[in-house]
Amino acid sequence: RREIQLLDSTLREGEQFAGAYFSAEQRRSIVSLLDAVGVPMIELPSPIASPDTRQAVEDLCALGTRAKLVAHVRCAEADVLAALETPVYGLNLFYGTSTELRSFSHGRRIEQIITDAVPLIKRVRAEGRYVRFSAEDAFRSDLIDLLTVFDAAVEAGAQRIGLPDTVGVATPREVERMIRLCAERYPGVGIEFHGHNDTGCAIANTVAALEGGADCLDVTVLGIGERNGIASLSGLLAQMYIHYPELLPSYDLTRLPLLDQYVAQSLNVAIPFNNPITAPGAFTHRAGIHTKAVLRNPRAYEILNPLDFGLVRSVDVGSRYTGRYAVGHRAVELGLNLGGEALADLTAALKAHAEQGAMNQEEVDAFIRAWNHTQTTSSE
Ligand code: HCA
Numbered sequence: 001r002r003e004i005q006l007l008d009s010t011l012r013e014g015e016q017f018a019g020a021y022f023s024a025e026q027r028r029s030i031v032s033l034l035d036a037v038g039v040p041m042i043e044l045p046s047p048i049a050s051p052d053t054r055q056a057v058e059d060l061c062a063l064g065t066r067a068k069l070v071a072h073v074r075c076a077e078a079d080v081l082a083a084l085e086t087p088v089y090g091l092n093l094f095y096g097t098s099t100e101l102r103s104f105s106h107g108r109r110i111e112q113i114i115t116d117a118v119p120l121i122k123r124v125r126a127e128g129r130y131v132r133f134s135a136e137d138a139f140r141s142d143l144i145d146l147l148t149v150f151d152a153a154v155e156a157g158a159q160r161i162g163l164p165d166t167v168g169v170a171t172p173r174e175v176e177r178m179i180r181l182c183a184e185r186y187p188g189v190g191i192e193f194h195g196h197n198d199t200g201c202a203i204a205n206t207v208a209a210l211e212g213g214a215d216c217l218d219v220t221v222l223g224i225g226e227r228n229g230i231a232s233l234s235g236l237l238a239q240m241y242i243h244y245p246e247l248l249p250s251y252d253l254t255r256l257p258l259l260d261q262y263v264a265q266s267l268n269v270a271i272p273f274n275n276p277i278t279a280p281g282a283f284t285h286r287a288g289i290h291t292k293a294v295l296r297n298p299r300a301y302e303i304l305n306p307l308d309f310g311l312v313r314s315v316d317v318g319s320r321y322t323g324r325y326a327v328g329h330r331a332v333e334l335g336l337n338l339g340g341e342a343l344a345d346l347t348a349a350l351k352a353h354a355e356q357g358a359m360n361q362e363e364v365d366a367f368i369r370a371w372n373h374t375q376t377t378s379s380e
């Protein structure tokens with residue numbers, strides 16, 4: 001069976017999200033919740049980033065999670081040595097290889113990148129730790145440069161190579177092609193993809209990487225990260241649940257909502273209205289045609305079963321698009337058994353009322369009760 005690992009980078013990439021800050025307690029809770037969901041790899045910031053971060057890496061390793069914890073580390077000796085002093089499972093090394101990053105960021109030539117990275121990869125391997133080497137901004141890198149650097153990294157012992165779409169420029173087709181090219185060129189070496197969402201393709205690109213042969217996919221909770229972030233854990237899990245359920249046996253998807261809520265709360269933001277699985281309306285059905293079918297069989301308009309995620313579906317009755325099946329269903333829940341004609345009248349009245357604006361559940365219930373009351377009193 002093919003093994004695909006999700007790598008969650010909420011504590012590293014995620015804390016690069018504008019305004020994000022995770023306290024020591026929040027870092028611990030996030031790692032524990034990720035572990036409960038079953039995410040197999042968790043990326044932590046570089047221990048050299050700050051004294052608190054170094055301490056956090058130590059403390060998080062001490063939690064004894066099932067998930068393997070790796071540190072995200074620049075290809076600089078001091079950074080690597082600091083990470084090796086902590087008990088992390090391995091190091092995720094990275095180095096910018098695009099013309100843009102080579103000119104405007106670190107100013108190094110490809111030969112220099114190799115000279116810097118190779119001894120560090122060997123060093124990490126010599127310590128018996130896992131090492132991944134990624135080429136930052138891979139999708140704007142010259143192909144020959146990219147492969148030259150990867151050849152050297154693999155030769156030096158990197159167990160996985162990473163292709164981040166650092167600026168979110170790639171299309172799904174490009175991603176699939178590049179990943180396949182690398183998977184064929186480096187058999188026996190893992191391939192990791194990390195997709196930014198600048199053009200809204202993060203999840204699509206990450207799925208394309210999976211289809212192209214990647215064995216490690218980077219995500220964060222809610223997709224938080226630099227600028228507008230990367231692929232979200234819930235988005236990837238939704239895709240895998242449908243297309244690759246055999247890859248999810250060790251996950252507990254019912255723990256996902258709590259994780260998303262916890263991270264949203266820690267950031268003081270709401271879960272995005274369009275978030276896969278955990279958006280407030282992700283399992284709310286509204287239009288009459290939809291609700292009629294869903295009340296017969298939810299599969300009509302649901303590809304994900306909310307129960308598998310510990311969630312429930314709801315039927316929104318309070319709109320001008322509502323239908324008599326939905327209204328009748330709610331009326332029954334309120335203890336009213338209306339005949340066909342009465343139901344048609346009630347539905348018409350409710351739709352007319354909703355012309356002035358959407359009604360919430362309480363307003364709908366009050367409306368149905370009041371309508372029923374006038375009916376019964378007027379017929380006396
Ligand atoms: C960063 C860049 C990075 C690294 C990804 C990786 C990216 O924020 O420093 O290590 O593979 O998007 O390129 O997140």
Ligand code: CU
Pocket residue numbers: 013164166194196225226230
């Ligand atoms: Cu990134």
